[in-house]
Amino acid sequence: MQASSHIPHDVSYLEYKGKHNGLLSWILSTDHKRIGLLYMYSMMTLFLVGVVLGLAMKFELIAPGKTIMDAQDYNAVFTVHGVIMIFMIVVPGLPAVFGNFLLPIMIGAKDVAFPKLNLASWYVYIAGALLVIASLLFGDGSPDTGWTFYAPYSFKTGANMLPAIFGAFVLGFSSILTGLNFIVTIHRMRAPGMGWTKMPLFPWTLYGTAWIQLLATPVVGITLVLVALERIFGIGVFDPALGGDPILYQHLFWIYSHPAVYIMILPAMGAISEVIPTFSQKHVFGYKAIVASTMAIAFVGYFVWGHHMFTSGMSGTAQYTFSILTFLVAIPSAIKVFNWISTMYKGSINVQTPFYWAASFIFVFMIGGLSGLVLGALATDVYVHDTAFVVAHFHFIVFGGVGFAFFAAIHYWFPKMFGRMYDSLWANVGWIIFFIGFLALYSPMFYLGMQGMPRRYYDYLEQFHAANILSTLGSWVMTLGLVIIIINLFRSAKSGPIAGKNPWNGKTLEWTVPSPPPVENFETIPVYHEKDGPYEY
Amino acid sequence: MTNEKHHIVPYSTYAIILAALLLFTFLSVAITGIELGEFTVAGALLLATIKSYLVLTYFMHLKFDKAYIRIMVGFVFLVFLAVIIITFLDYYFR
Ligand SMILES: [Cu+2]
Numbered sequence: 001m002q003a004s005s006h007i008p009h010d011v012s013y014l015e016y017k018g019k020h021n022g023l024l025s026w027i028l029s030t031d032h033k034r035i036g037l038l039y040m041y042s043m044m045t046l047f048l049v050g051v052v053l054g055l056a057m058k059f060e061l062i063a064p065g066k067t068i069m070d071a072q073d074y075n076a077v078f079t080v081h082g083v084i085m086i087f088m089i090v091v092p093g094l095p096a097v098f099g100n101f102l103l104p105i106m107i108g109a110k111d112v113a114f115p116k117l118n119l120a121s122w123y124v125y126i127a128g129a130l131l132v133i134a135s136l137l138f139g140d141g142s143p144d145t146g147w148t149f150y151a152p153y154s155f156k157t158g159a160n161m162l163p164a165i166f167g168a169f170v171l172g173f174s175s176i177l178t179g180l181n182f183i184v185t186i187h188r189m190r191a192p193g194m195g196w197t198k199m200p201l202f203p204w205t206l207y208g209t210a211w212i213q214l215l216a217t218p219v220v221g222i223t224l225v226l227v228a229l230e231r232i233f234g235i236g237v238f239d240p241a242l243g244g245d246p247i248l249y250q251h252l253f254w255i256y257s258h259p260a261v262y263i264m265i266l267p268a269m270g271a272i273s274e275v276i277p278t279f280s281q282k283h284v285f286g287y288k289a290i291v292a293s294t295m296a297i298a299f300v301g302y303f304v305w306g307h308h309m310f311t312s313g314m315s316g317t318a319q320y321t322f323s324i325l326t327f328l329v330a331i332p333s334a335i336k337v338f339n340w341i342s343t344m345y346k347g348s349i350n351v352q353t354p355f356y357w358a359a360s361f362i363f364v365f366m367i368g369g370l371s372g373l374v375l376g377a378l379a380t381d382v383y384v385h386d387t388a389f390v391v392a393h394f395h396f397i398v399f400g401g402v403g404f405a406f407f408a409a410i411h412y413w414f415p416k417m418f419g420r421m422y423d424s425l426w427a428n429v430g431w432i433i434f435f436i437g438f439l440a441l442y443s444p445m446f447y448l449g450m451q452g453m454p455r456r457y458y459d460y461l462e463q464f465h466a467a468n469i470l471s472t473l474g475s476w477v478m479t480l481g482l483v484i485i486i487i488n489l490f491r492s493a494k495s496g497p498i499a500g501k502n503p504w505n506g507k508t509l510e511w512t513v514p515s516p517p518p519v520e521n522f523e524t525i526p527v528y529h530e531k532d533g534p535y536e537y
Numbered sequence: 538m539t540n541e542k543h544h545i546v547p548y549s550t551y552a553i554i555l556a557a558l559l560l561f562t563f564l565s566v567a568i569t570g571i572e573l574g575e576f577t578v579a580g581a582l583l584l585a586t587i588k589s590y591l592v593l594t595y596f597m598h599l600k601f602d603k604a605y606i607r608i609m610v611g612f613v614f615l616v617f618l619a620v621i622i623i624t625f626l627d628y629y630f631r
Contacts (some may be wrong), residue, residue: 215613247627255620255624302619302620306623306627315626315627316630317627317630318626320628322623337560353582
């Protein structure tokens, strides 16, 4: 499969002149590294759209009553914000960008198992994204159901649902293709001698993630098809008037969408598990425990979906079961946190930008995780269900988890990806501003939710005013941090000082190849011997 | 890729499997005519499981594949089964 070719080894993937030039050399490239960057640039563009929508919501909530938009516009804005952020950014995020770029290099391969399928998955992703965006611009009004497309409203609303639903369906295919590709790559293309217990932790989490992508995504696909059929033909699967069951929709949707949370968070944990040993200059603590907890999260994560439905009218038996299973899935997550902390213990910690991001990841992830226990317990969930508390919880997990890990990863692997180093002063300034803004934006929502402010309303009572002002100010501070981070990275990719092969003294395989890596990564495929391992400091 | 064995499956095997699949399709339509009450869904799923077992084993050549691939597919079936059982913890006790 890895026949030697005539591609020279001293030309980096950024400079290599293949059959095509300019833009074509990117959008027709089957090089996993270029595909990773294609994903990154498309996601960044969509992310900025999502951020603008988020800012618009926060601006609307700066004061009670109508500020800049009315109720219907607000419904559309939170729906599209959710659809973009979930289906286009955080679900594909780390696997499609860093997984594509780094998985083959970290396991000592020249590319993924199916490079053409890999490129095809990017096209499928773009097609899905365009469909969703089309639903905003054409037809009879933007989708207004929330990103969950709950029945029966999703087949009754007059808004433009079909393109959005179909778009989400198509985006799912991209995810499935990436998952399949990674499973085969990890099984078949590890370097000689790299047994399962010598594979670095980021590939391990990609492996767990890939299984979820492959098995759970078809469920949401077929569910969305059923909603479309319900809308077009009125087949009556979810419509109570026709003998259907709207709660069945919620089951089917969350059978995918809870595991999807682990599609998001597992690779994020994987990236953190790479950053922490490197910046502690120490062997990762409890390698096997981290691997086992990764697979346990992937597995148990399939069976907890009902915790999104405690107030939906589900049976008591199901409620208890889901609550217990939800508490169980918290255990492997906590194991990872203990492993990260223990890795730092007595390490020679090198405090650099990626380490700041990783440390703050642990902080916000803990808050997100512990507030999840409030929602996983039946009695307290009834109290805060569908309030701003839930919004705070999942932004701490999804944005605080995946977002912070993404920034940790980009600052960690940036010198490898572009061969240049960023300005670490500006990177750190960006981080602290972002971190403060993040806490100011989302922490007040815990308080607001406890006080009873419902989510998804464009208006609120005067008693919620002060905390909402703080939250809106936080959104501006966080965006300022974001702008600093992005400008710094863009400038540095062009003109930063040249970074060496291994600026952080990392021990995984990607640090053994030149920065930026050559087209086929390795001149000769590395061989792992008995004593070699990914974290031998 | 030279060391992998190739199995030649006779056409007659495929024909028998095809006939079996058609039979089960017919059965799963016919069974809806019988009043099974709460076992309707279980019956339909059972027939569908047998059909997918046949497709996976013969048409997709799992029978001739390495053990670990069969284990993977079996594991996926178990996950799927668990998901269905847990879903019915809601429906049967509602
Ligand atoms: Cu969940």
